[in-house]
Amino acid sequence: MGAALPNWLTNVATYGQIISIFVGIIFQIGLIVLLFMLWRDLHKFIQAKVGINNTNKTQEEEK
Secondary structure, three states, rough: HHHHHOOHHHHHHHHHHHHHHHHHHHHHHHHHHHHHHHHHHHHHHHHHHHHHOOOOHHHHHHH
């Protein structure tokens, strides 16, 4: 198998693997950040809803 492939092709394959690993890591980090941002916004939204339903504290803070 190794003899059938040209030298430059094996280099491209190894670099491709390294690049794909880095792209995968970057993609996963981006996904985690995106999920964290969405969760934080949702958490704020839920806190605001609960705060308005229970007390007028959030409305007083806005004034």
